[in-house]
């Protein structure tokens with residue numbers, strides 16, 4: 001009996017038909033994407049497109065199980081599609097795999113409209129935002145997802161029914177004041193950021209004098225110590241000298257001398273700096289005495305176990321024990337590693353003078369350099385040292401990725417996709433009637449570290465009426481970019497076609513004045529028609545971009561014309577597919593979120609050991625139990641100390657997750 005017999009019996013003929021017929025898009029073939037694709041194929045989704053820009057890396061293999069060692073360097077999407085098909089070979093499943101960026105211009109509104117549902121399995125904000133806007137513009141339901149260690153979430157986003165990805169502001173990337181990083185560090189992370197973004201850049205990165213001055217001027221304008229900023233400017237100039245001599249035999253020792261001795265002495269001379277409460281004066285490091293073992297290590301500012309050899313251990317472990325990368329280096333070892341990694345990097349800079357080096361957690365030379373510099377600086381400031389493993393995790397912004405979490409989240413995505421199919425009508429049946437059936441409510445689902453209640457859900461919030469993504473108006477515009485001028489666009493499309501739209505609350509004789517933007521570029525306004533004679537091509541308005549039209553007064557919501565490929569049959573330079581839309585008023589004030597929109601934990605919770613996708617209840621029965629806030633975005637979540645401990649204790653498979661979203665500085 002074919003596999004589909006059971007699925008059809010479970011889902012019922014109506015839902016199963018939707019599963020078979022709806023074309024779906026999976027964006028990302030990484031940790032979640034691989035699990036998801038396999039699930040979709042097993043359930044019987046028969047018309048799948050998957051897109052991923054990346055190729056397979058060795059570090060993906062421990063959790064992206066559709067890939068094997070011989071697949072390394074091959075496109076993820078292509079390999080994932082070939083492997084996943086074997087999970088359900090008999091059912092005529094079509095998987096169209098594409099190796100490319102979802103942001104490519106060919107992936108325009110017309111393309112996204114060809115899908116009945118989109119599922120994101122991404123790892124960065126930028127791509128998520130892009131897909132969200134496309135889906136909102138095209139009115140295609142999106143299921144957003146993310147994991148961070150043991151945490152995860154699945155969030156359906158449906159235009160006019162739920163909030164979108166951009167309705168909720170996202171936390172700004174973590175950053176530290178310039179002076180904390182450059183002069184007064186107090187935590188290991190400050191030393192790591194200094195080594196990775198400052199010292200590394202100064203010695204081996206692009207030497208951008210203007211950017212340096214700009215950053216320092218900004219810090220000064222922001223109220224940071226003016227004298228210190230002037231000193232830092234001088235320091236930047238001195239670096240240029242040191243950098244020139246880096247390739248010489250004693251170049252790295254000179255760098256050490258400057259950075260860990262002279263610069264620290266210079267800082268100590270600034271008496272005022274150390275008067276501030278809580279500031280701990282650093283101790284200059286001395287090359288010779290560290291090498292001959294006579295250097296007296298400064299005490300730690302926060303008490304931590306002292307090793308018999310004078311070395312301190314951040315975690316209390318013996319400095320000589322443990323796995324190679326999980327052992328703390330001695331001060332002398334850090335110094336030797338600093339000199340050695342400087343030599344290796346200098347040799348690379350000399351061999352390829354036109355290529356500026358960049359920190360990469362998987363590049364041993366750069367990681368060794370950051371490890372050694374961070375620990376030397378930490379020692380000078382009485383801050384606990386970190387192991388290579390810890391520095392790699394912190395400098396590489398690594399959030400442990402756990403295969404099981406990805407698998408659970410992928411299962412929940414499929415459950416939610418079935419809920420969406422139950423709730424939403426299919427485009428139309430043969431008779432042109434919309435098909436829909438009632439079913440369990442669409443929910444946001446959260447995977448948490450609470451062993452008693454690992455799964456929680458909330459009913460989706462309404463869209464924020466001020467959201468500039470999902471509340472705006474989108475119109476596909478098929479246009480021959482080489483023929484259509486901005487003048488035609490403004491006069492024929494905006495003033496004439498859009499001018500005939502039904503504007504909410506428009507006075508009889510009210511004149512609307514329009515401003516035209518592409519992204520952040522102003523192309524035209526009532527007093528600026530210089531570009532009218534230029535074609536859209538000439539103005540770099542390409543397929544996949546949007547021409548945004550705003551009324552000068554900001555009374556109505558903006559209208560975005562989404563540029564699509566022109567119709568080859570069309571004799572005109574553009575074609576609009578519909579009548580002008582209703583132009584609604586822009587909202588007057590931000591809305592207040594209602595307390596009832598807080599996440600609610602599930603009433604019936606599956607036992608932790610059995611918390612698989614199949615055991616997640618999908619009934620709409622809700623509980624008014626304990627309320628907890630959900631992670632706003634799985635992939636930007638910092639693990640708490642408790643969660644970090646849990647990761648270590650359970651010795652789960654911990655793998656690297658190069659999260660593009662989270663930046664230290």
Ligand SMILES: Nc1ncnc2c1ncn2[C@@H]1O[C@H](COP(=O)(O)OP(=O)(O)OP(=O)(O)O)[C@@H](O)[C@H]1O
Pocket residue numbers: 027028029030031032033051052053054059060076100101102103121122123124127401655656657658659
């Ligand atoms: N703009 C984009 N277009 C297409 N695919 C994208 C885009 N941005 C990210 N991706 C893909 O999304 C997937 C996310 O998967 P995941 O979070 O497991 O990251 P990863 O890169 O595979 O793993 P790691 O970062 O730990 O090495 C990746 O395969 C990545 O290539």
Ligand SMILES: [Zn+2]
Pocket residue numbers: 163164165166167168463464467468469470471
């Ligand atoms: Zn929104």
